Amino acid sequence: MSNAPKFSNRLIHEKSPYLLQHAHNPVDWQPWTPEAFAQAQAQDKLVLVSIGYATCHWCHVMERESFEDPGLAEFLNAYFVTIKVDREERPDVDKLYMDALHALGQQGGWPLNMFVLPDGRPVTGGTYFPPRDLYGRPSFRTVLEKLVQLWRGDRGKLEHVAGELLGHLQNNAQPQGSEAALPGWEAEAATTEYFRKSYDPDHGGFLLQSQNKFPPSMGLQLLLRHHVRTGNPESLEMVEHTLQKMLAGGIYDQIGGGLSRYSTDYEWLVPHFEKMLYDNALFVWALLEAHQVTGKAVYADGARDVLTYIERDMRSPEDAFYSAEDADSEGVEGKFYVWTPNEVREVLGSELAEQVCAFWDISDSGNFEGNSIPNRPRSATEVAEHLGLTIDELTRNLAEARSKLLEVRSRRIRPLRDDKVLTSWNALMISAFARASRILDEPRYEAMAVAAAEFVFQHLRDDSGRLLRRWREGESRFPAYLVDHAQLAVAGLDLYEATYNMEWFCKARDLMVAADRLFRNDEGAYFDTGEDAERLLTRSAEGYDGVEPSGNSAAAQVFLRLHACTGDSDFLENGLRILSGFSGHLQQAGPSFAAMLQALHAYHSGIREVVIVGTRGEPETESLLSVVRREFQPNTVTVFVPVGEESSVASAIPLAQDRTVINGHATAYVCQNFACGLPVHTPDDLRVQLC
DSSP states (O other), rough: OOOOSSOEEEEGGOOOOOHHHHTTTTOOOOSHHHHHHHHHHTTOOEEEEEEOOOOOOHHHIIIIIIIIIIHHHHHHHHHHEEEEEETOOOOHHHHHHHHHHHHTTTOOSSEEEEEEOSSSEEEEEOOOOOOSTTTTOHHHHHHHHHHHHHHHHHHHHHHHHHHHHHHHHHHHOOBBBBSSSSOHHHHHHHHHHHHHHHOOOTTTTHHHHHHHOOHHHHHHHHHHHHHHHHOHHHHHHHHHHHHHHHHHTTOOOOTTBBOOEEETTSSSSSSEEEHHHHHHHHHHHHHHHHHHOOOOHHHHHHHHHHHHHHHHHHTTTSOOOOOOOOOOEEEEEETTTOOOOOHHHHHHHHHHHHHHHHHHHHHHHHTTHHHHHOOSSSOOHHHHHHOOOOHHHHHHHHHHHOOOOOOOOTTSOOOOOOEEEEHHHHHHHHHHHHHHHHTTHHHHHHHHHHHHHHHHHHHHOOTOBBEEEETTTEEEEEEEHHHEEHHHHHHHHHHHHHHHHHHHHHHHHHHHHHHHHHHHHHBBBBOOOTEEEEEEEEOOOOOOSSSSHHHHHHHHHHHHHHHHHHEEEEHHHHHHHHHHHHHHHHHSSGGGGGGHHHHHHHHHHOEEEEEEEEEEHHHHHHHHHHHHHHHHOTEEEEEETTTTOHHHHHHHOOGTTTTBTTBOOEEEEEETTTOOOOOOSSHHHHHHHOO
């Protein structure tokens, strides 16, 4: 009996895991190409552009309910040209139609199903459509039939809607001008006040309109900067309480490490179980900075635990990082992650299982569909006292139990892993490992960051050297976006400050020179797509920091850092043009621009420029480096000059010009706002200049 699929479509030739998931639907899917729209024009059909990603739970649901239905597929194939888009490969297409959905007054999300005219102009759409009229939503078949009726009988109405919608999209896509005054500290103050008012004092995090709680890592980093600048204790309290609650909650994988996409409740208990590379990278950034500010081991341990998960489960044989893990296993959300007390006892025996169930709240009643998501509603001190154990005994026992449970869980059927390699997401994780190596003094992390960066620079370029967006199974494709260039440049500077290898600084500088050429807009913020990219209906310049820092936010940060190192006024002008271009947003919608506000914070603080000259491994040198490597200095750039290599470093980084050791001792030079302090030789004197 043949195992050949009953249906196949043109997606079988793609590399995207998401597109390949739909390659054997009875729907005649095809990828986003000019030929698809030419077909729609030739056949006089509407187009369904269906956008999602491989680990999207509701994308799977709609596929099972609708796209695998032969009858519905027959209707779609007869009256529509159907296009599938992986939003992670083509964020420009996703943004265009997500903006259209928002303009129609609908809440965004995935799957995103937009109905467009043969020329690509959107007319209507939605996210998940049920197979029958449910939840106040019309069925997918009802929507399709209504659109076919309009296309045949009242096409003018659809044309009118398309024209109105396109005008709105093009008007809103116009980049902000750079003539606005740069915001002062009032933008940070207003954002901090918003966070304070929306803060959940019971469970941490911030209460927004949605019940879902998303990891607010970029906002937490901004609050840490506000705390250090002003001494405000509330800002630090919000950060610490939120991080500790997340680390203890079900949103954090208590057995295997790593952070889920979001929590479906206010208590961080029930997650949407998918794990995204970017969430985990940014969570590490926030944990590391909290450790620097407070000195508390809990945050360093949390960062190590996340990175252990990434190394074990999300690192490719080629040393790059995979994109995501699904929420579903065997078609059931969360099945891979939940436990019953009996399952725990079978693995650990009664005595140890009792401790584990008490600590991670695993009970017969469960907290998720009759099973338990491991979480920590009580402190280790409370649990140890309840069980009559010392903290050390409980800690040792839990470590043993966690290892055994993880080993058994690894034999379960795993969720799907989206194994494509995306440039900006890899850059975020490269920065996470590079920063961890520097702050926690872990050479192994440095090696992983370097290996991943080498992969990206080697494999995610075309023959001309142009950066690309996605690699999978030996194929690199899609011109990289502003966010890819800028975030990889951030990673390059982070790698330089971890390794002091000039190669990484030069790569970061060259990336931003290329970004200025490809994405530049003389009127304001940078475009998201390059001048050599496919021309869509609009060309946007985004600043919103959604699931990752926007391309403009990352660019602003890296331009300011490059200016501090090189003195090149073009870099400063480019960074300030971005910040001025988003002046109104920074003042009125700061929580949605938290990464860009960090760049504004650095500019107003005055970036301190530190040059340390010495020999690695010598105590004098290492004691000076430890101040800038391990302590919280977010508005500082550091250049290290090995003795004997002064001229080669200065040739690439003018900040190092004429910096030498004095009287044979390792020497640190600190400058800020065009003024320099006296050279110093001790960590304490260096700290004084950095205060």
